[in-house]
Amino acid sequence: MNLPKIPLGEWIDAFVEWITVAFAGFFTILTNSIDGLLNIIVDVLSAGPPIVLIIILALLVTYTGRWPLGIFTLISLLLIENLGYWESSIQTLAIVLLSGILTIVIGIPIGIWCAQSKTVQKIVTPILDFMQTMPAFVYLIPSILFFGIGVVPGIIASFIFAIAPTIRMTNLGIQEIPKDLIEAANAFGSSRSQKLFKVQLPLATPTIMAGVNQSIMLALSMVVTASLVGAPGLGADVYRAVSKIDVGQGFEAGLSIVIIAIILDRISQNLQKPAYAHLVSRKIVYSLVTALVLITAIVVAIQNGTNKNENATGIGAETDYQIIGIEPGAGIMSQANQALTDYQLDDWELVEGSSAAMTAELSKAYNQQKPIIVTGWSPHWKFSKFDLKFLEDPNGSFGEVEEIHTIVRKGLEQDLPGANTILDQFSWEPSDMENVMVNINEGLEAEKAAEKWIEENPDKVAKWTKGAPSGNGEEIKIVYVAWDSEIASTYVIAKVLQQQGYDVTLRQVEVGPMFAGIANASADAMVGAWLPSTHVEYYETYKDDFVDLGANLQGTRNGLVVPKYVEIDSIEDLK
Ligand code: PBE
Numbered sequence: 001m002n003l004p005k006i007p008l009g010e011w012i013d014a015f016v017e018w019i020t021v022a023f024a025g026f027f028t029i030l031t032n033s034i035d036g037l038l039n040i041i042v043d044v045l046s047a048g049p050p051i052v053l054i055i056i057l058a059l060l061v062t063y064t065g066r067w068p069l070g071i072f073t074l075i076s077l078l079l080i081e082n083l084g085y086w087e088s089s090i091q092t093l094a095i096v097l098l099s100g101i102l103t104i105v106i107g108i109p110i111g112i113w114c115a116q117s118k119t120v121q122k123i124v125t126p127i128l129d130f131m132q133t134m135p136a137f138v139y140l141i142p143s144i145l146f147f148g149i150g151v152v153p154g155i156i157a158s159f160i161f162a163i164a165p166t167i168r169m170t171n172l173g174i175q176e177i178p179k180d181l182i183e184a185a186n187a188f189g190s191s192r193s194q195k196l197f198k199v200q201l202p203l204a205t206p207t208i209m210a211g212v213n214q215s216i217m218l219a220l221s222m223v224v225t226a227s228l229v230g231a232p233g234l235g236a237d238v239y240r241a242v243s244k245i246d247v248g249q250g251f252e253a254g255l256s257i258v259i260i261a262i263i264l265d266r267i268s269q270n271l272q273k274p275a276y277a278h279l280v281s282r283k284i285v286y287s288l289v290t291a292l293v294l295i296t297a298i299v300v301a302i303q304n305g306t307n308k309n310e311n312a313t314g315i316g317a318e319t320d321y322q323i324i325g326i327e328p329g330a331g332i333m334s335q336a337n338q339a340l341t342d343y344q345l346d347d348w349e350l351v352e353g354s355s356a357a358m359t360a361e362l363s364k365a366y367n368q369q370k371p372i373i374v375t376g377w378s379p380h381w382k383f384s385k386f387d388l389k390f391l392e393d394p395n396g397s398f399g400e401v402e403e404i405h406t407i408v409r410k411g412l413e414q415d416l417p418g419a420n421t422i423l424d425q426f427s428w429e430p431s432d433m434e435n436v437m438v439n440i441n442e443g444l445e446a447e448k449a450a451e452k453w454i455e456e457n458p459d460k461v462a463k464w465t466k467g468a469p470s471g472n473g474e475e476i477k478i479v480y481v482a483w484d485s486e487i488a489s490t491y492v493i494a495k496v497l498q499q500q501g502y503d504v505t506l507r508q509v510e511v512g513p514m515f516a517g518i519a520n521a522s523a524d525a526m527v528g529a530w531l532p533s534t535h536v537e538y539y540e541t542y543k544d545d546f547v548d549l550g551a552n553l554q555g556t557r558n559g560l561v562v563p564k565y566v567e568i569d570s571i572e573d574l575k
Pocket residue numbers: 326329330331332333377483485486511528530534535558
């Protein structure tokens with residue numbers, strides 16, 4: 001059958017683009033409010049020294065879930081603090097609390113509404129099914145466009161992912177109430193709202209709380225995913241560990257997430273029926289906690305108000321002192337961190353995320369002519385699409401002009417001599433690479449863009465394949481990171497190898513795994529090692545276990561990049 005493909009993706013793209021523009025103002029307000037709320041929560045949680053919060057949490061857990069749990073909380077939180085994950089934990093806790101609060105404030109009323117109207121329930125149920133089964137990653141994509149990168153798209157995506165149980169359980173809890181109780185309430189002539197607040201909600205509370213508990217757990221399970229778009233906290237620590245293959249750090253951060261999960265789970269499960277309610281009444285304890293939170297919030301707010309420099313202007317204030325980064329394991333991220341130290345930019349924050357999120361953020365700012373600073377490298381399509389400039393780097397934090405190397409596993413030369421020769425002879429110019437990148441950015445599939453370049457450059461390709469025996473369908477595994485530059489080079493070399501008779505498999509991985517994969521021979525080749533400085537750490541770690549076939553491109557550059565309309569010229573101007 002030759003039916004044309006339904007352009008579902010295109011429709012969604014157009015729809016999302018329309019929303020992005022039409023509701024830009026609304027999204028800005030929403031972003032700022034969520035960001036503001038989150039900052040308040042973080043400020044409150046980190047108001048005193050860690051030990052204060054640790055003791056308060058331990059007491060709260062003791063009260064709700066008995067003393068053994070309290071002791072567990074005390075010890076495990078001290079452990080988190082000792083391992084150095086306290087700040088990340090506060091961030092994570094704040095993100096989960098805020099998603100939880102949003103879920104309660106929005107989910108419970110919707111649940112009540114569902115319980116009261118069959119029609120609403122019929123509409124809401126399939127939407128919830130959809131929201132819960134759609135992979136949570138997918139929500140991140142439009143979230144970045146609407147809310148930019150950082151913590152807000154993460155919170156929104158967690159919220160969408162987590163709200164369903166609260167709505168469902170509220171609905172269920174109310175519907176489960178025995179009919180005779182409702183009839184009795186009716187018989188006494190109670191109004192709708194009396195019935196709701198005096199009969200239905202109190203009776204349904206345990207079920208509703210079970211829903212809220214599940215929602216909080218789901219929100220917590222989103223923290224790693226959310227870190228892909230720049231949400232800070234333990235999730236970002238885990239992502240960073242994966243990106244660099246740091247087993248120890250991964251375990252420590254993972255363990256901290258488990259501890260926080262247990263604590264949140266036990267508190268939210270037992271809030272309704274605290275273990276020691278017979279000793280101290282719930283009212284007293286919860287009022288105390290609420291009062292404490294409110295007082296801290298007010299004190300913190302007053303302090304912030306007096307500290308704030310109202311007339312802050314300049315690039316820092318305009319960009320919120322943020323530099324938009326990419327994957328945490330990328331070489332350019334260590335260089336950017338080095339630059340923050342070298343130029344003493346203590347106020348600045350390097351936001352972690354992904355290359356795709358970075359370019360999305362850049363396009364968005366550029367279209368609104370807003371100032372923005374990103375970690376950037378050339379060759380890259382963004383230089384053809386936008387008017388950009390590298391900031392001068394007098395201290396050389398980003399290294400000199402570099403080259404990109406092809407690296408293969410040991411033994412490839414013996415096993416697949418033809419493929420090895422082609423990889424060895426692969427070499428092209430920055431303009432070639434940029435040409436492929438621009439085509440991909442303009443919507444051509446990576447594979448098609450590679451084919452197109454190969455067709456247009458037969459002479460270059462002939463040099464790469466010269467003297468290389470063809471393959472006989474042997475498999476060759478190439479690994480790459482989803483940086484635009486590496487997508488271009490990898491697809492081109494893959495297509496050439498394929499045309500020469502090899503069965504090429506491409507694997508997209510994080511930076512650390514790319515190097516480690518070649519070193520432990522679970523992959524055969526990569527064409528994206530930026531040397532001598534960008535990937536020096538990985539190179540040094542694994543260099544005894546792979547074969548460096550030398551440069552395939554010369555003249556790359558890393559640095560901080562801004563649109564030309566931004567009025568600074570050097571990293572020094574950020575001070
Ligand atoms: N990059 C592109 C990579 C290498 C290729 C500059 C983003 C990095 O920083 O690791």
